[in-house]
Amino acid sequence: MSETRSITTAGAAPRALRRPPARLHHSKTTKRQARFGYVFVSGYTLLLIAFGLLPTLYALFLAFTRNGAFVGVDNFVRVFNDYRFPPAVLHVALYVIYWLISLLVFVVLLALVVHAIRVRWASSVSRFVFYIPGAIAGASSVMLWLFVLDPTVSPVSALLNAMGYESLVQVVSLDNLPIVFTIIAFWTGAGGWIVIQYGALNNIDPEIMEAARIDGAGAVKTAWHIQLPMMTKWISYMGIMSLAAGTQLFVEPRVLSQATRGVVPDDYSLNQLAYLYAFRQGDFSGSAAISIVLLAVALVLSAVFIFRGRLFESD
């Protein structure tokens, strides 16, 4: 998939940039490096084909067939007419919007703040602290949040009570869920992005920053006119990755659904619905149709980020 390849290149780029510049390599070395390059990516490529490309093709096949016979867009029509589909779309869309906004605003802001900290140990400690929650896998972080969100056992129960919540059922009401999931996702995911954005800020030529300072630009002006424009690429990289992960919302609502014994519906998100189609209704074609819709939406939105965010342009 093209989106994946672009992400790999983008991810590898900052490391390359950090190397001492301008030492031309001998052409022999370059060739050998290229050969090893292929070796290194081969494992990934094989897995990508086995668990990415083939399943995608299989899903495409399933989405347009039923019991092996071609049925055109019937599966899509059936899924779109399912009463659970529109709410699931809405739920996921709201969550993705909240999450992307929170990432774009707070991650960039925090990265700028951390970068501005001149005391070395304070800067590295804060990066480390931001990063820790990211080390906890999705399901276990939801378990942890279950305790935080349940007013009867929460360490911040006073805060929850002050907001008018007396039971977990009230906290995880449908209206609150996009915010709840955004907070959980931000808490687990933002740290990694802050570190990446910090790296991006380090890439900005110190001379430019120096020049800005000499010209009398303060921290805010420097950030707005210099740092932000030079970070665009990394911000859109973050956008794409988060979008792909966000539309696949699954673990959080699933765990919450089980923990609340169904008060959080088990068809909250699109991926949950696809899961129900496949394993509750035995309808793999419908399940595949939902997956294809998700793929299409993710591709279109990623394209927007890629082209608006100048991700493919070289410096």
Add this chain to the structure above:
Amino acid sequence: MSQQSSSARRAARLLAGTASAAAGLLLLAGCSGGTSGEVNNEYGFATAEQVADSPITIWVDASREPAVKAFQEANPDIPVEYEVYDGNAGGSGTFQTKISLMDQAGEGWPDVVFSTQQNDAIWASQETNGQQAFAAPLNKGFIDDDYLAGFADGSLDYSTIDGTVYGLRNDLAQDVTFYNKKLLDEFGYEVPTTWEEYAELGDKLAAEHPGYILGSLGDSFMTYVYYGGSESPVFQADGTEFSSDVEDEHTVAISKILDGMLENGTLVKDSFFSAEFAQKYADKLVAVPGPVWYTGAIFQGALAVPAGEIGVAAPLRWEDGEIETGNVGGGIWYASSHSKNLDAVKQFLEFATSAPEFQVEASSGYPAYVEAADGWLAKQAETGYFVNDDFQQVMSDAAGQIWPGWSVTRWSPESAWATVVIPGIADGKSIESLLPAWKEELDNEATVNGYTVK
């Protein structure tokens, strides 16, 4: 599917891709089909190749873990592995979704599964996507007829489809009225016998002894207790036709009673199984309609009410009606038709349903197997747990008075209650005002599950 773009970032997201992963495996494995389909006359279904002494895998919920432990102790030679899962509680459907995954993979099935729901035989008796039906027929030679005859009348009905028995009932679950005699005597109240008296008791209790309660609405199985138990035609299926009448007089009347009791605080919103409930209400529960398994699960277990306080009375009825009670679960044991060690499976099933080590000593509810039930009742009588001597009679009478107007369908009625009513009342809405939304959700679920809504 698009999980490849993010799988590196969040391992947990892999779960989301189980569908595609399974699909990938299928492709790699070249579409493994079902079993050969040769019916084994000894068992009455196509068995897998038997491997003597191969370990059997058992799925149980936490309350049934003692059954496995007791079996291991009694039969140390039989290798047993077990896994504790949610027992399908609350209509979660875990049992079905996990089996579907294994059907797709063509391997990995457990040998025995315990489920707290009554509707699993409906899907487990069906072939899915080319795989032999998961549940093994039990009355076609696998389990002896003599043994099957030992279950209480009608207790195998939920797991019997077209004359074939697919599961063995663990315990009965008819509703009765539990009351705390000590508190009733202290306050000078009578045991309620009708829904109307139950509501009046609520009014008196709220006025004279606030803080004491008559039950909880925090669990989704309350849909069976209060609606199934009050002859409310909310969940009726006839073949593949589904109907839900929320304008029926019983439905409306019970909803009004519940709303009144929620408002005066005699019905609470905490789950019976929450730590909160035990902490707040252990000595505050005055009377409550509920299934016979409340005995072990609630009174002796969660609330730890000492012997000599609790009594059992006949199920609540309407003032102008006969007793028609509800049924809340009553777990069912299923055997896998894919098992490689059916001898061990049979031994386990018989042990779990009838051996006194579990059913009398460690089971929370009223055993469905008559002999075990006698032992269990004798034990309750011996310890003098209940205050009334006729509790055995009351319980066994109620078993024959279950209202037939509440159906068992492909899906559980609990999920609609959990998604619509529980959050609604938490939000301060009345149940009566939620009835249309509840019906809509039930109708929608019926449609999705292939029923036509009447």
